């Protein structure tokens with residue numbers, strides 16, 4: 001894994017106002033996932049589930065994430081917004097899903113700025129190295145950017161469950 005990942009929660013006090021700005025995407029993701037509009041919007045880490053946006057930056061020089069899938073407990077669908085364009089912002093790499101034969105199906109060459117990829121969270125996927133032939137520089141904002149939305153199980157709630165189980 002080689003990336004920057006910024007988590008943005010509804011209770012964050014900052015100037016991003018991401019849940020206001022991307023309200024339509026949030027509502028669409030909730031609808032597709034089978035949730036009410038405001039299902040987890042007021043939840044905090046003491047609750048079982050929380051909702052969040054994830055701003056992902058895969059830097060030029062090999063930004064990537066290994067093949068993986070998400071548990072279907074609360075993260076039923078993934079919605080990935082395209083914030084940079086292959087062929088313009090970077091030349092190689094990008095998101096792929098494995099088909100039934102275990103072959104990579106790459107998507108980035110079919111995506112434009114603002115496009116949203118919707119998939120079942122259980123699909124096996126990853127991000128191939130973005131322009132690995134270039135020099136890596138963590139300080140620039142160059143590279144591949146995406147914005148994801150999803151509901152997840154709270155780590156704090158999970159820790160509490162483990163402690164009460166262990167006695």
Ligand SMILES: [Fe+2]
Nearest residue numbers: 068069070125
């Ligand atoms: Fe993923």
